[in-house]
Amino acid sequence: MDEALHIASLVVLARPELFEAVKANLRLLDNLELHQQSAAGKVVVVLEAVDEQQILQRIEQINSMPGVLNTALIYHELLAPEGDCP
Template identity: 45%
Template sequence: MPHETHISSIVVHVRPDCQAAAVARIAALAGAEIHGESSEGKLVVVLETPSEGDILAHITAINEMPGIVATSLIYHEIDSSPPEET
């Protein structure tokens, strides 16, 4: 069975007064990397997860963080690689 990696990009809108804390919380999520941010409270986040369900779990977790206004899924790709031989 091929191994899947789900790579997705999300834009997170956060209240500017909560931005530093939100950046730290998001960066602490497994498979999450912040690739850009603006002083107006917009973050570009890339997620690398093993399943679609994990993407949704990350988005839910981010939406529940203090100061988050909205999270939008922008891009989703499934990378399927053949199983590794042992």
């Protein structure tokens, strides 16, 4: 790995009646995977980014999607390039 890689986990809460549309829109985004979901309109999303700003931009992008009520950052990990670890 030549550059740092940020891994973030989010929980996206959507209106249940628009949940399928929200998931379809999320699947269109690069470097993002959908994982566990509930019928109440919650889905766990994992994304990869090059920096923290890109994570924040993606959260804003998701929050602006029709049917999304909230996006919460649950986990963030920075994977350092090889040779940068002590």
